[in-house]
Amino acid sequence: MSNTNKMHFMFHKKPKSEAGFSKKQMSVWMLIFIDVLLAAVCLGAFSFYQIVLPKKLSSAELVVATTTDLDYSNFTLPDNNGTENNNIISVSPVVQTKEFTGQAPTNKPSGKAPTDNPSRVAQIGNFSNYGNTDTDNISANESDIAAFSNKLKTITEMNTYQSDNIQFTTNMVELGSGNDKVTYYISDIYVTNVKYIKTAFAKGTYARNITDSSLDMAAENGALLTISGDYYGNSEISIVIRNGILYRSTGNDADVCILFTDGTMKTYSPEDFDADEVIDEGAWQAWTFGPALLDGNGDIPGSFHTTDYLYGYQPRSAIGYIEQGHYVFVIVDGRCGGYSRGANLNELAQIMVDAGCVSAYNLDGGKSASMVYNNEYVNIPAQGGRDISDIIYLGE
Amino acid sequence: MKKIVTIIPHATIIMSIMFITLWILDQYNPNMNFLDSKLSNTLLLILFILSTVTSIIAVIFDRKLGRRDETPENRIE
Numbered sequence: 001m002s003n004t005n006k007m008h009f010m011f012h013k014k015p016k017s018e019a020g021f022s023k024k025q026m027s028v029w030m031l032i033f034i035d036v037l038l039a040a041v042c043l044g045a046f047s048f049y050q051i052v053l054p055k056k057l058s059s060a061e062l063v064v065a066t067t068t069d070l071d072y073s074n075f076t077l078p079d080n081n082g083t084e085n086n087n088i089i090s091v092s093p094v095v096q097t098k099e100f101t102g103q104a105p106t107n108k109p110s111g112k113a114p115t116d117n118p119s120r121v122a123q124i125g126n127f128s129n130y131g132n133t134d135t136d137n138i139s140a141n142e143s144d145i146a147a148f149s150n151k152l153k154t155i156t157e158m159n160t161y162q163s164d165n166i167q168f169t170t171n172m173v174e175l176g177s178g179n180d181k182v183t184y185y186i187s188d189i190y191v192t193n194v195k196y197i198k199t200a201f202a203k204g205t206y207a208r209n210i211t212d213s214s215l216d217m218a219a220e221n222g223a224l225l226t227i228s229g230d231y232y233g234n235s236e237i238s239i240v241i242r243n244g245i246l247y248r249s250t251g252n253d254a255d256v257c258i259l260f261t262d263g264t265m266k267t268y269s270p271e272d273f274d275a276d277e278v279i280d281e282g283a284w285q286a287w288t289f290g291p292a293l294l295d296g297n298g299d300i301p302g303s304f305h306t307t308d309y310l311y312g313y314q315p316r317s318a319i320g321y322i323e324q325g326h327y328v329f330v331i332v333d334g335r336c337g338g339y340s341r342g343a344n345l346n347e348l349a350q351i352m353v354d355a356g357c358v359s360a361y362n363l364d365g366g367k368s369a370s371m372v373y374n375n376e377y378v379n380i381p382a383q384g385g386r387d388i389s390d391i392i393y394l395g396e
Numbered sequence: 397m398k399k400i401v402t403i404i405p406h407a408t409i410i411m412s413i414m415f416i417t418l419w420i421l422d423q424y425n426p427n428m429n430f431l432d433s434k435l436s437n438t439l440l441l442i443l444f445i446l447s448t449v450t451s452i453i454a455v456i457f458d459r460k461l462g463r464r465d466e467t468p469e470n471r472i473e
Contacts, residue, residue, distance in 0.1 A: 035406050039413035046414065049435060051428075235429045252432065289427060309424040364427075 055208040057236075057247070065244035065261045065282045067195035075263060075325025077167050077190050137303035138311045144346040145300065148182075149354070151175040158185065159373045161224055165192045166394055168225055170329075170371070170378060182347070183340035184316075184332040185371050185379050186355060187225055189394065191325055194263050194284050198395045199229060199242045202388065206240070206247050208233050211387035218372040223393035226372040227329045228317045230289040231364040233389030238288035239275055242390075249275040255290030255305050257361035258283045263324030265359050267292035269305060285392075293318060293349040293360035300349040313342040315369040315382045319392065320357035328355045329392070331371040335382040342382075364388065401453055408450045411443040 158170040170187040191197060200221045202212035210233065218226040232240050239256055240247040256268045261282040268278075269292070278286070291305040304311060315334035321327055330351055334342020343351070345362065352360035363369075367386040371378040377385075418430040430436060 031406070032409070035409040036413060038406075039410045039417075042410060042414050043417055046418075046435065046439075050430070050433060231427070234427060236433055237429070252429075254427065307423065307426060310427070 052209060054210045056205060056210075057207050059206055059247040061206075062246045063244055064241060064246045064279045065284050067193055067244070067261050067284065075190075075192050077162075077165075077192060077325075138306055138308065138345070139303045140300050140349070141346050144344065145350050148175075148343075148347040148350050151182075158378055159225075163396065165396060166190070166196050166224060168394065170225070170373065172378075179337040179341060181338060181340060182332065182343055183379075184330060184343065184351060186351070187227075187329040187371070188355070189225070189327045189329065191327075191394070193325075194259060194261055196394055196396065197259060197285065197327065197392070198223075199285055199390055199392050201242070201390050202233070207389075208236070209389075211389050213385065213387050214370045214372050214391050215375065215377065217388075217391045218393060219375055221391075221393060221395060223372065223391070223395050225329065226370075226391050226393040227319070227331060228364055228368045228370050228388050229390035229392050230287040231368060231389050232288065235288070239273075239286045240288075241279070241283045241286035244284050246279065249279070251275060252288065254288050255292045255361070257287045257290070257292070257319070257359075259285040259321075265319070265321035265327070265361075266296060267294075267359055267361050287319075287361065287363065287392075289361075289363050291345065291362055293320075293345065293352050293362055294357055296359050298353065298356075298358040300346070300353060304345045304349075306345065311345050313344050314365050315340075315342050315367070316348050316365040317363040317369040318348055318352065318360055319363060320352045320355055320360035322356050322358065328352070328357060328360075329371065330355070331369050331379045332365075333369070333379050333382065334365075336380070339380070363392075404446060404453065405450050408443070408446040411439065411446060415440070415443060 152175060154174045156172045156174075158172050160169045161167065166189075168187050168189040170185055172183065172185050174181065174183045176182050189197075198221070200217055200223075201207070202210050202217060204220070214226055214228055217223075230238075232238060235252065237248075237250045237252045238254065239249050239251055241258075244261070251270060251273055253270050255270065256273045257265065258268070258278045259265045260278075261284045267290075292301065293304075295301045313334060316330070316332035318330040318332075319327065320330065330348070332343040332348060332351070333340035348362060349360065367382050367384070368388045369379070370381045370385050370388075418436065421428065422431045
């Protein structure tokens with residue numbers, strides 16, 4: 001067979017000598033075009049099954065941790081007669097308080113004291129050994145952190161609440177200007193027991209693709225203050241422990257955050273994480289999204305276990321741990337030039353450092369990032385927000 | 397049999413395009429779990445089988461073409 005005829009054979013055409021006797025066939029490019037169209041249809045079906053179709057997940061729902069009023073895990077709320085809120089504003093180089101009328105606690109609960117002082121900011125300067133060793137580890141950027149940290153902050157109190165068991169103050173912090181402006185909301189939270197830090201599933205169901213707005217979920221659960229959770233419903237292979245109940249214990253390749261019944265909160269890399277171990281230690285809540293923002297000692301790690309896309313300027317949701325009984329919720333708004341461009345992971349980590357956190361964890365951000373108080377959004381969710389599969393909330 | 401032989405390479409193309417797209421999406425946002433789900437694992441197995449069969453068909457075709465080339469009327473002098 002000649003080379004020309006061979007080519008014709010490969011492209012579904014008979015050799016020229018037989019062409020007059022064969023049926024007219026579709027061109028190869030048309031066939032490939034149809035294949036691409038079919039692939040698009042299949043992707044649509046895949047996405048529908050994966051993202052839209054609700055699927056109730058089976059779970060043994062084992063109770064792995066309980067909290068009681070009489071056990072070791074009780075903390076005292078701070079004295080409310082103080083005049084400054086150390087955990088939010090003290091480490092900022094320049095702070096301009098526009099409206100700050102709330103009374104913030106001064107006496108910290110017993111336990112490990114937060115190291116909310118300027119020396120921590122200085123520690124961030126040492127990045128000489130940091131490196132991007134693989135594509136899943138994005139290096140922390142010293143100049144990003146320094147630039148963000150030096151910006152003038154304007155703080156406005158948004159809400160405050162105090163009862164015998166829960167105390168919190170939420171502030172709106174604005175920094176920068178123009179398209180570089182960042183607006184975030186930070187709640188400084190004290191609880192007498194971790195049982196007041198609760199989580200809830202959309203429509204009360206452990207499932208994939210069952211979602212609801214954080215407003216509705218907050219109302220259904222009588223939440224005092226709510227932030228978006230880790231969107232566990234996106235995955236089939238992440239650890240899910242909620243309010244002491246184990247729904248699944250499979251790990252994936254993301255960092256994990258555990259809130260223990262003794263009030264401590266720790267983050268784990270996928271390599272260090274052992275589900276049985278954390279369950280034995282009394283895991284009250286387990287979230288899988290990440291990455292971990294701090295190293296457990298209040299310092300920003302050398303690199304974040306994430307991707308380039310997730311590292312960039314985005315709306316953010318995060319939880320931070322200062323000491324037993326003392327936490328912060330942070331929501332950074334984004335994708336809205338002139339109001340807030342969002343924060344990258346360096347900047348979010350710096351916010352947590354400024355708040356005095358020793359451990360902090362990035363939760364589901366983007367359109368999911370929302371904070372609800374008194375049945376209203378505290379922040380302005382990006383592009384109107386989206387329905388999500390779970391929330392973290394404070395409830396009596 | 398002939399129809400199956402015709403359809404399988406197209407199914408392989410379709411599945412390959414799907415997985416290229418899912419891989420790209422996964423690079424942007426691994427938390428969406430496009431490549432880690434049970435469904436994508438099953439589809440991946442199907443792609444492996446289809447690829448194997450397509451490769452076998454290609455090898456058989458190549459052998460047939462080779463034999464044709466060796467017949468006296470098709471030999472290039």
